[in-house]
Amino acid sequence: MGAITVVTSGKGGVGKSTITAHLGRALAMRGRRVLILDGDAGLRCQDLLLGVSSSLLFDMGDVVRGNCEPIRAIYECPDTQGLWLLPAPQTWENRLSPYVMRQLAELLADYYDHVLIDSPAGIDEGFEAACAAAQRALVVTQCTPVCLRSSEHVHRLLTDRGIRQQRLIINRFSYAAFRRQDDFDDLDSVIDTAGIRLMGIVPEDTLLAKNGDQKSLLLRRSAGFAAMQRLAARLEGESVPLGSLRKF
Numbered sequence: 690m691g692a693i694t695v696v697t698s699g700k701g702g703v704g705k706s707t708i709t710a711h712l713g714r715a716l717a718m719r720g721r722r723v724l725i726l727d728g729d730a731g732l733r734c735q736d737l738l739l740g741v742s743s744s745l746l747f748d749m750g751d752v753v754r755g756n757c758e759p760i761r762a763i764y765e766c767p768d769t770q771g772l773w774l775l776p777a778p779q780t781w782e783n784r785l786s787p788y789v790m791r792q793l794a795e796l797l798a799d800y801y802d803h804v805l806i807d808s809p810a811g812i813d814e815g816f817e818a819a820c821a822a823a824q825r826a827l828v829v830t831q832c833t834p835v836c837l838r839s840s841e842h843v844h845r846l847l848t849d850r851g852i853r854q855q856r857l858i859i860n861r862f863s864y865a866a867f868r869r870q871d872d873f874d875d876l877d878s879v880i881d882t883a884g885i886r887l888m889g890i891v892p893e894d895t896l897l898a899k900n901g902d903q904k905s906l907l908l909r910r911s912a913g914f915a916a917m918q919r920l921a922a923r924l925e926g927e928s929v930p931l932g933s934l935r936k937f
């Protein structure tokens with residue numbers, strides 16, 4: 690069975706979906722079979738980020754209602770071999786319960802090396818469903834006191850739910866902004882506030898945000914792209930140095 694990982698945050702808009710999509714691509718580029726489950730019923734976006742929105746007919750709501758076989762609702766990402774998406778239901782009313790989400794994710798994990806679940810914002814039912822099947826969690830945050838408070842809260846919720854493997858991803862990092870804002874003395878205090886071990890730092894990078902042509906040399910030479918490759922390697926247990934933050 691493949692590894693089931695939820696990408697979550699508590700606070701909205703910190704970059705969960707962006708990181709899920711790029712991490713999925715980075716893992717697929719390492720030769721893995723990767724399935725992204727969009728857990729954001731009603732506000733789904735992975736189909737747009739992965740370039741499959743024009744071909745969508747079915748979603749995970751159709752699968753659990755028996756309207757189609759799972760395979761008919763799973764779409765291969767056109768620009769990345771080895772990466773697939775099972776879209777979230779289009780409406781919140783058709784959301785999956787935590788129990789059903791768990792059954793579905795565990796069933797599908799047999800066919801992939803990695804299942805990545807993009808959690809919705811907040812800590813309500815959508816969060817519960819996204820976390821229900823996960824063996825480990827990546828908690829995305831930014832370097833602000835508000836974001837870090839929500840990361841610490843989510844850390845406790847995940848621990849209560851038995852998800853012990855938790856790693857922190859600091860997104861949209863800019864060394865200049867970090868120094869200017871002066872909210873934290875250093876990165877150690879950021880990590881201590883969240884209470885979660887660091888997995889990696891993703892810089893502020895408009896090329897990541899654009900989600901453009903994955904084969905473009907500009908993107909492949911970007912700091913954001915390199916950060917996603919490092920995250921993928923660390924997720925698979927490789928030890929990769931953090932590098933100099935001053936470059937971000």
Ligand SMILES: Nc1ncnc2c1ncn2[C@@H]1O[C@H](COP(=O)(O)OP(=O)(O)OP(=O)(O)O)[C@@H](O)[C@H]1O
Nearest residue numbers: 701702703704705706707810861892893894895898
């Ligand atoms: N590293 C980055 N550099 C620049 N922009 C980024 C980066 N990561 C995310 N963004 C931008 O930040 C915005 C929010 O990102 P995203 O939608 O991934 O967040 P989210 O946590 O999934 O939001 P929600 O909680 O609403 O689901 C988007 O416009 C995205 O392009």
Ligand SMILES: [Mg+2]
Nearest residue numbers: 705706729809
């Ligand atoms: Mg999102």
